[in-house]
Amino acid sequence: MPELPEVETVCQALKPVLEGQSFREVQLNREGLRYPFTKDLSDNLTRSSITQVTRRAKYLLIHFEHGQTLVWHLGMSGCIIIESSINIPQEVGRHDHVLLTTSTNIRITYRDPRRFGFLMIKPSDQIQNLSPFNTLGPEPLDELALTGNIFHASLSRRATPLKNALLDQNLIAGLGNIYVSEALWRAKLSPLRLANTLSVNEASLLLREIRNVLKEAIAAGGSTLRDHKQPDGNIGYFQHSFKVYNRHSKKCGHCNKALIIKIVQSGRSTYYCPYCQK
DNA sequence: AGATGAGCCTGAAGGC
DNA sequence: TGCCTTCAGGCTCATC
Numbered sequence: 001m002p003e004l005p006e007v008e009t010v011c012q013a014l015k016p017v018l019e020g021q022s023f024r025e026v027q028l029n030r031e032g033l034r035y036p037f038t039k040d041l042s043d044n045l046t047r048s049s050i051t052q053v054t055r056r057a058k059y060l061l062i063h064f065e066h067g068q069t070l071v072w073h074l075g076m077s078g079c080i081i082i083e084s085s086i087n088i089p090q091e092v093g094r095h096d097h098v099l100l101t102t103s104t105n106i107r108i109t110y111r112d113p114r115r116f117g118f119l120m121i122k123p124s125d126q127i128q129n130l131s132p133f134n135t136l137g138p139e140p141l142d143e144l145a146l147t148g149n150i151f152h153a154s155l156s157r158r159a160t161p162l163k164n165a166l167l168d169q170n171l172i173a174g175l176g177n178i179y180v181s182e183a184l185w186r187a188k189l190s191p192l193r194l195a196n197t198l199s200v201n202e203a204s205l206l207l208r209e210i211r212n213v214l215k216e217a218i219a220a221g222g223s224t225l226r227d228h229k230q231p232d233g234n235i236g237y238f239q240h241s242f243k244v245y246n247r248h249s250k251k252c253g254h255c256n257k258a259l260i261i262k263i264v265q266s267g268r269s270t271y272y273c274p275y276c277q278k
Numbered sequence: 279a280g281a282t283g284a285g286c287c288t289g290a291a292g293g294c
Numbered sequence: 295t296g297c298c299t300t301c302a303g304g305c306t307c308a309t310c
Contacts, residue, residue, distance in 0.1 A: 003303060034286065034305085058304075076304050077288075095288080114287045116304060132305085160280060169305085176303055225303060245303095266281065269302090282310085293299080 002074040004058060004140070004174030005217035006236065010080050011055040013231040017082055017106050018062065022049040027099040029092065034075060034118040044068050044121045045100065057136050057173035061127070069124040075116030081109040082231040137172045140210050146172070148204030155195040155203055162198075163191035163265045166210075175210065178223060178245045181271045183210040185244040188254065190277040191263075191270045216241065244271040252276055 002010070026042040048066035055061065062070040074080070085107035092099065098110035098119065110117070127133050137154070138146040151172070158165045165171055166180040175183070184191050186209035189202065198206070217223060222236030229235050243253050248262035248271055258275035 006303075073304080075287095076302070112287095113289065114302090114304095116286065158279090164280080167304095178303060223303080267283070280310105282308100284308085285306090286304105289302095291299100291301085294297090 002058060002078065002222070003176035003179055004055075005179070005214055005220075005238065006222035007055050007058050007060055007074065007174075008218050009222040009230055009236065010074070011053055011060055013082060014053045014060070014062075014080070014108070017104075017108075018050045018053050018102065020049065020051075021102045021104055021106075022046070023100050024103045025099075025101040027101075029097050029099070032118075033097060033112060033115045034073075035120065037119065038121065041119065041121055045070065056133060057139070057169055058176070059133075063124055067124050068121050069127055070119060071122055071127070072110075072119050073117050075112060075114060075118070077114040078110065078112035078117035079229050080231045081111060081229070081233065083107055083109070083233075132169070135170045137168070137170050140172055140174055140207070140214060146207065148200060148207055151207045152198065152200045152203035155198050158195040160195055161191060161265060162189060162193050162195050162206075163268075163270050165195035167266075167268070172210070174214075177268050178242070179210070179213055179217065181245045182213045182243060184277060185254075185272060186213060188276050188278065190274075191265060191272050193278070244273065247271060 023045050026045045028037055028042065031037065048064045050062055051065050052063040058073060060072040085101050085105045093111060095113045096109050096111050100108040122130060140146065154171050155165060162184060163180055166175050187206040189206055217238040220236060220238040221230045221234065223238040224235035225239060244260050247260045250260050252258045252260055252273035252275065254273060254276040258273050260271055260273055263270050
């Protein structure tokens with residue numbers, strides 16, 4: 001699924017299509033996804049225009065003039081497709097669960113085979129105080145909110161392996177299984193290293209590499225493994241730049257001799273070079 | 279506090 | 295070809 005770069009790609013694509021517009025039609029093809037759709041969902045989506053489309057962590061936020069915000073999470077396998085609704089046969093795929101049509105006849109399709117995603121309406125002015133937003137960590141790309149020193153202080157409070165600490169959305173928001181492995185490899189830090197053993201310099205380096213990998217992935221339109229596509233139907237290209245993710249038994253690109261290994265941490269696969277990453 | 283496993287789902291891939 | 299098992303980008307909850 002979509003980690004931060006994939007959600008950001010979707011957000012950037014939706015902005016020009018939705019901001020200042022409104023939905024004239026909402027079609028819900030099932031009772032709900034991860035959570036049941038609330039009764040007021042359709043009404044709230046159609047009765048006011050959209051002021052802004054933003055992203056927080058892996059959540060897409062569509063803000064409406066009437067003071068409500070659509071909180072949209074793409075789960076593990078969700079993708080959003082944007083297309084003109086004119087001259088397109090209304091072909092609805094098995095996993096096309098939500099169809100939104102704008103007043104300008106753009107159709108937004110939400111496709112999610114595994115149905116771990118969700119859509120819910122929340123009051124815009126209270127979102128910051130509601131779960132999960134009230135405990136989310138800082139945005140990794142926000143250089144004002146997150147400095148090397150702040151990041152180091154957060155890590156120093158955690159006696160858990162770096163891999164687990166970086167996946168914790170309350171420590172830093174938006175990283176997922178792929179980009180954690182990639183960032184740790186770039187920083188030459190072992191995923192097994194305890195978070196509270198990093199020096200300020202190491203934490204700063206790690207933060208820099210997290211930013212680098214995220215920015216490069218956003219520029220490439222995200223990563224396409226199975227489900228993610230850019231909303232225009234193109235695939236993202238960053239998967240071609242993976243250095244460790246899904247590359248077990250292949251040579252490490254740093255040392256060019258050790259082989260990447262795959263381990264399991266907290267039930268999730270981790271890939272790293274045991275020689276370079278300390 | 280942190281680790282682990284289960285659960286929510288479908289589909290792709292690999293082994294036999 | 296077909297059946298079976300395993301695994302997958304996330305998140306939450308219960309339990310130890």
